[in-house]
Amino acid sequence: MSKDDRAVARERIIESMEQSAEVYGLSRSAGRIYGVLYFSKEPLSIPDLVEETGYAKSTISNVTRTLTRIGLIHRRSSEGGGRRVHYSAERxxxxxxxxxxxxxxxxxxxxxxxxxxxxxAQLPDDNETELERIEELRETYEDFQEIVTLASNLTAAELREALESYER
Amino acid sequence: MSKDDRAVARERIIESMEQSAEVYGLSRSAGRIYGVLYFSKEPLSIPDLVEETGYAKSTISNVTRTLTRIGLIHRRSSEGGGRRVHYSAERxxxxxxxxxxxxxxxxxxxxxxxxxxxxxAQLPDDNETELERIEELRETYEDFQEIVTLASNLTAAELREALESYER
DNA sequence: TCGTTTGTTCGGAGTGTACCGAACAAACTG
DNA sequence: CAGTTTGTTCGGTACACTCCGAACAAACGA
Structure with missing residues (x-):
């Protein structure tokens, strides 16, 4: 209801994003920066992010670079065309x-x-345990590759539907 | 063909497993230990693993514990019923x-x-950007949850088939 | 033009983690 | 029973990573 409550709710979700960031191999700061951008109405500059997150300017600079590289946030030169840069979250x-x-x-x-x-390819077939193990591995990994390739062409909804409609 | 060539091939794959281990948040030693066990004909004891990997006994002890906890390897008290413990890889x-x-x-x-x-739940609906954002998030995560739940009940082959047979 | 604002780069402090060796506990073997 | 082998625990070291502050470069406004 109050502005405070909303801020608390937002803060909880951002904390959760910090944690998620760690799971995905990113730093906590990356999670927070993404979170702040996620909830922001308009794109934010680096000084804005310093203000919002409390992190040092250099930290924001570095983290925004990696987040941009990964595609989690987008970097936009401001309308003025000047040096100032704005970031927005990929939602x-x-x-x-x-x-x-x-x-x-x-x-x-x-x-x-x-x-x-x-x-x-380097090994001849002189029937040993090792060769069987390697063959086993190959088959498994070929399955993985196929699954990943197929899944990455679907939207979340499609993937969900594909699984729901599958009959064993 | 020669024993050497086979050893080299095995080594390459184990190195690849070391790398994979890092991706999944484990240490390189975990990858190597799993790899050695993966290719071993019979289960290995801790001294065996020390011999094979070159890691210290304590390292082997700690890493095998976490690998066992995760389920990547299995711990078996040896046939004799004694104190000696053997490990084998979940393949x-x-x-x-x-x-x-x-x-x-x-x-x-x-x-x-x-x-x-x-x-x-804590927030009333007084129609703000933040509320929309949170709603957006909720829907997405509900999709995720459903997908993960469904996928974790399928074998790799089934999942592959589900995706292959899906028509958009 | 000079001062101000913005963004990047660099070195360093603090922290966590991987791995080691030593000490220890528990079970076997003579 | 001693001596040996096996496995765990503990303290310490080396290293990577996160984040900070300072120095710097580039563009702006007076």
Missing amino acids: EIWIILQDVFQQYIQREVQTTLRTIQRAQ | EIWIILQDVFQQYIQREVQTTLRTIQRAQ
Whole structure:
């Protein structure tokens, strides 16, 4: 109801975002900065963010760079065309997750799969435990790759529907 | 072909596992220990692992505990029933991933969702940007939760099939 | 032009984490 | 029973990471 209550609710959610940030391998400051931008009506400059978050200017500068690189926030040169830069949050969280998936998981699965395939190519089939293990791994990773590729072409709603409508 | 070549291939894959371990928030040593166990014909004791990996006994002890807790490896008291303990790798990687999902992602999504719902309950509807933002968030997280729940009941093959057979 | 504002870069302090070696507890083997 | 082997616990070191403040570069306004 009161302005205070709303601020408290907002603060709780931002704290939750700080925690989520850690899970995804980012710093707490990244979570807070994203959170503040998420709730802000208009894009914020670096001094604004310093004011809102209490972090040092340099911290804001560094964190906004990585957040921009990942795609969690967007960087806009202000209307005036001047040096001043404004940041806004990407609010389509599904898109963010897909990007993270693309960058981390998929890349990681792909390089692993390549390693496995190369290792396999170098080995003749003289039937040993090791070779079976490697073959096992390859199949699993091929499944992963396919799943990730397919999932990253769907929206959250579509993915949900795909799973809900699936009959075993 | 030669024993050496096979060792090199194995080493490459284990290095790749070290890297994957970091992505999943574990230490490099955890990746290597899992890798060695993955390729081992029979379960290994802590001294065996010291010999194979070069890590200190204490490191092996600590890391095996966390790996066991997560479910990546299994701990077996040896046949003799004595004090000696043997470890073997869980080779169904999909099961591992599901567990990690369950433990990290789902828990995190759930607590966030609870926070949002609580925040929402405290606020009346006096139509502000912030309220819309929170509502937006809630819907997204509800989708996530549903997706994660559904996916964690499927095997990799089933999930793959569900996605492949989905028509937009 | 000079002072002010904005953003980046750099070095450093504080903190957490991975790993090690030593000390210890528990069980086996002679 | 001593001596050995196995596993855990504890303190310490090395290293990476987060964040800060200061110095700097670039653009603005007087």
